[in-house]
Amino acid sequence: MRFLGVDIGSRHIKLALVVDGALVGYTGGENSFDPLARCRELMADLPADRVMATGYGRQLLELADDVLTVTEIKAFARGAAHHFPGCRTVLDIGGQDTKVISLDETGRVRKFEMNDRCAAGTGKFIEVMAASLGWSLDEFAARAAAAADEVKLSSMCAVFAESEVVSLVARGVPREAIAAAVLRSVADRVTALAARLPLTEEIVFAGGCARNSTLAAMIEKNLGRRLLIREHAEFTGAVGAAFLARDEALRAGAELTSQTGEGVTV
Amino acid sequence: MSSNDYTPLWQELGLDLDNHAGLLGVLSDAYRGIYLAQANRPRGMAYFDFVISEVHGLRIKEIYEAKRAGRKVVGGFCVYVPEEVVLAADGICIGLCAGAEVGTAEAERFIPRNSCALIKAFMGFKLAGLCPYVELTDLIVGETTCDGKKKAYEIFDELTGKVHVMELPHMKGPAGKRLWLGEVARFRETMEKLTGAPLTLEGLRHGVAVVNAKRRALQRLSRLREADPAPLSGLDALLVNQVSFYDDPVRFTAKTNELCDELEERVAAGVGVTAKGAPRLLVSGSPMAIPNWKVHAIVEGSGGVVVGEESCIGERNFRDLADEDFVTVEEGLMKIAERSLTIDCACFTPNDERPGNIAALCERLRADGIIHYALQFCTPYLVEAYKVETSLAGVPFLRIETDYSMEDFGQLKTRLEAFIEMLR
Ligand code: SF4
Ligand code: SF4
Secondary structure, X not given: OEEEEEEEOOOEEEEEEEXXXXXXXEEEEEOOOOHHHHHHHHHHOOXXXXXXXXXXXXXXHHHHHOOEEOOHHHHHHHXXXXXXXXXXXXXXXXXXXXXXXXXXXXXOEEEEEEOOOOOOOOHHHHHHHHHHHOOOHHHHHHHHHOOOOOOOOOOOOHHHHHHHHHHHHHOOOXXXXXXXXXXXXXXXXXXXXXXXXXXXXXXXXEOHHHHOHHHHHHHHHHHOOOEEOOOOHHHHHHHHHHHHHHHHHHHOOOOOOOOOOOOOOO | OOOOOOHHHHHHXXXXXXXXXXXXXXXXXXXXXXXXXXXXXXXXXXXXXXXXXXXXXXXXXXXXXXXXXXXXXXXXXXXXXXXXXXXXXXXXXXXXOOOOOOOHHHHOOOOOOOOOHHHHHHHHHHHOOOOHHHHHOOEEEEEOOOXXXXXXXXXHHXXXXXXEEEOOOOOOOHHHHHHHHHHHHHHHHHHHHHHOOOOOHHHHHHHHHHHHHHHHHHHHHHHHOOOOOOOOOHHHHHHHHHHOOOOOHHHHHHHHXXXXXXXXXXXXXXXXXXXXXXXXXXXXXXXXXXXXXXXXXXXXXXXXXXXXXXXXXXXXXXOOOOOOOOOOHHHHHHHHHHHHOOOOOOOOOOOOHHHHHHHHHHHHOOOOEEEEEXXXXXXXXXXXXXXXXXXXXXXXXXXXXXXXXXXXXHHHHHHHHHHHHHHO
16 A cells, blocks of 8 residues: 655655555655645646645645545654654654654653744744855755855844844855854754753754755754754655555554555655 | 624724724634634533623623613732622723734833733734723723832823722731732722622622632632543633633623533533543643634644633633632732732742642543643743752643744644653
8 A cells, every 4th residue: 555645845846656555755845826726736746545734734635535634743743653662752844844752762742842833943044144145055055065264143133133144244254154143043953952951971963954964963062962963864754654544544454455665756 | 704894982982993893803713713712612611702792792891881870890910800899899800911912012112122912012012902801991000019019000090090009028927918919909999999888797708609609610620631532622621711801700600600510411421522531631821811722723733622710711710719718808909918928929939839830630530641831921920930840850842932923833833743742
């Protein structure tokens, strides 16, 4: 049986396919002004028997196509537990939301913390700052890594920080240093959030921002702990949703007949 | 909303008819979408639906007529306001807290933008000419519970000219008790001046009896929510609690008891509004004035059921009764003051009773988790969340900080849904 997890984020839609018990592939793309149509378009490439939606836009599929849904919290927990069995803490910096999730020994969510409604400490914050420095996200991360020094941003609010960035540039502060300061501010915010939960040795860093190794290094240093990061970390929610679709089917007593994962591109 | 035309009455009360029509439109849409859409509601809720549909109609007319017949109308914002004393003076007591985001821009001309939503709303409702209740009051009673309210009443008095502030102590030692007793006595004088008649022992006995009967009916409702499956949705129970602040108390008590009779049958037959075993949540913290139904609506739309409100629109309003055994007016006032000091509002320090009360409530209601709800900028409850959480170690706990806007609806839904998933 084929299980599809669809994570409808504010910026990207991510899909993961599980065939029988094995993760066989991912796909995804940018979200558009018509998220539902975009979802269906992406889903057409990965036909599945069962679908589970998660993420910011999960209700879209639930309402339109009667698809089961779970929150990002549960999906990230499940996805992280699949990649790193036994992990007890998951950190996810997404487009809109940043969350820290505590799991119990069986992989169930025990407690979680999420940023408040503002953009401070989220992927959105980094995105806005990168744009005001005139860099793409990847370039931004690379340049921040090359910073010799760091300045300090005094504002956490995306709007104020943006004008602060502009004025720092005008004062001749190297853009690399400003980029590093932006990441520092996100790292500090995330650390404060994480401090509200009991942290275990191994912390999984999932979500799109996990690709940013400078940010990851800052968080590791703040927490004094190693972060476990997997390639394609941004698919963790989709992977979790796919496995949750499978868990659900098993619970309902479905027969998991064998099939191949043909036609899947990673 | 209602079929009768109350426009002349609203006009006479000086409401802004356009703004007001807008408010009623929003309210009835929200009510239809949130309340009437619920499945399996008890028949007894029809009365409360009716009350809401006539919230600015019949009830206003009733109060208006009572006022013409000489009765005085007193509005309040807090459960410390001694309703018994108002009733003893044959007055009408109504809760004024506003629970919608309207008139915010007007309010922000007078108070900071980062005031709690409740304060902004009571200012906003007045300034935008939206609240017939405020216009009908002869006296508005404020209290020095939190700094925001305390200072806002100064401005509110400037705007209305009828605010009487009671000084609520922030500690419950002997000095605090003396202070509060004095304030209740001073309130009696204010009421006597207002009505021109001295408070009688008989009147006070009547006042205490009426309010206690109302509290008993609400206690009964709260106990019925212990059943699994819950016989009544949290949304409906919240509504009953909200209505208790402005409906006629005797009629309200009778209707609530009728509802309870029906719920008793439901419990006996094992009928509920959700499936047995649905996650049961206790909502604890800041009060939720009409029409603030956001959290309950999200929880119950996500498969959970709210089984209790540890809130002023909830347990804090009716948990304790006033002692009815007194032989003089002074003694009666003391009994009333003593009862109100059992209320565990976060404005007190220390407030050690509250965590214990929450734990007991949680156990009685068989709650699976606690949602600690605080209005944004409501420092007392926001800060106290820490003590509540740590003293309840082991009970799943979720902190929420929000206001009346729908801006954070998506994020709130994710959090509440994830919390419910966690409890399943
Ligand atoms: S929270 Fe405190 S101040 Fe507010 S209504 Fe309740 S008792 Fe009064
Ligand atoms: S909700 Fe909090 S801040 Fe607002 S009036 Fe009540 S106690 Fe004060």
